[in-house]
Amino acid sequence: MEGPPPRRRAHGVTDVVPLTPDRWPALAELLDHGGPAARCWCMAWRIGPEYRRRTAEQNRAGxxxxVAAGPPPGVLAFxxxxxxxxCQITPRGDVPAIDRQWRLRRVDAAPVWAITCFYVRKGHRRAGVMADLVTGAxxxxxxxxxxAVEAYPLDGAVSPSATSTGYATTFAAAGFVEVARRSPERPVMRLLL
Known part of the structure; x- marks a missing residue:
């Protein structure tokens, strides 16, 4: 399964497409710009704290x-x-380290997909890219x-810190509702499909 076809977003400038092997070079170029994404390569939720003991190159290879094994583990915005x-989105079982976080433990037995990570290129932040990524995911x-799809964003009214998991307001605008909150700053939000 390669996912839905690319689709032009409402503001006409961003295409959001599944990350397939032929699009790997575009993701590599995006994440190679440094910062936490260039270190983690979205492996934190897949393998847990072990990602910190691995080199960036090992995480990139992971x-x-x-991506090579498929299905697409997320979407890219262009x-x-x-x-x-x-944006990384997968069945929750593909990111088992999320269950180690007491704030994010399962709400119920529903076989949800989880949005666990975002990265937006500098110069394109605060321009609707994250909202488009949520829709594409x-x-x-x-x-x-x-x-259903779950997300684990920060509540910006409680914690103004930067986040690679997005903000609750972005998910609320996309129709997600809060289904649990085990700490003041981190709601668990869900969208039924």
């Missing part, structure tokens, strides 16, 4: 293997042919037959 954003999950 995500490359996930503007004028350049990747400007990334939901489209990917829906095309795969997921019954």
């Amino acid at each position: 995500l490359h293997d996930v 503007r004028e042919g350049v990747a400007v954003g990334w 939901v489209d990917l999950a829906r095309a795969a037959g997921a019954p």
Whole structure:
């Protein structure tokens, strides 16, 4: 399954597409710009704290293997042919380290898909890319037959810190509702598909 076809977003400048092996170079170029994403390569939720003991190259190779094996583990946002954003979305079972966090433990036994990570290129932040990534991620999950999508964003009214998991307001605007909150700053939000 390659996921839904690319789709032009409402503001006409961002295409959001599933991360397939042929699009790996675009993701690599995006994440190679430094910062936490260039160290983690979205392996933290897949393997837990072990990702910190691995080199950035090992984490990069780990995500490359996930992409090569398929199905797409997330979506990429493009503007004028350049990747400007990334969102990891997978069945929750593919990111087992999330269950180690007491704040994020399962709400129930529903077989949800989990949005666990975002990266938006500098110069494209606060321009609607994250909202487009959320929509694209939901489209990917829906095309795969997921019954629901969960997210674990920060509540910006409680914690203004930067986050790679997004903000609750972005998810609320996309129709997600809070289903649990075990710490003041971190709601568990869900969208039924």
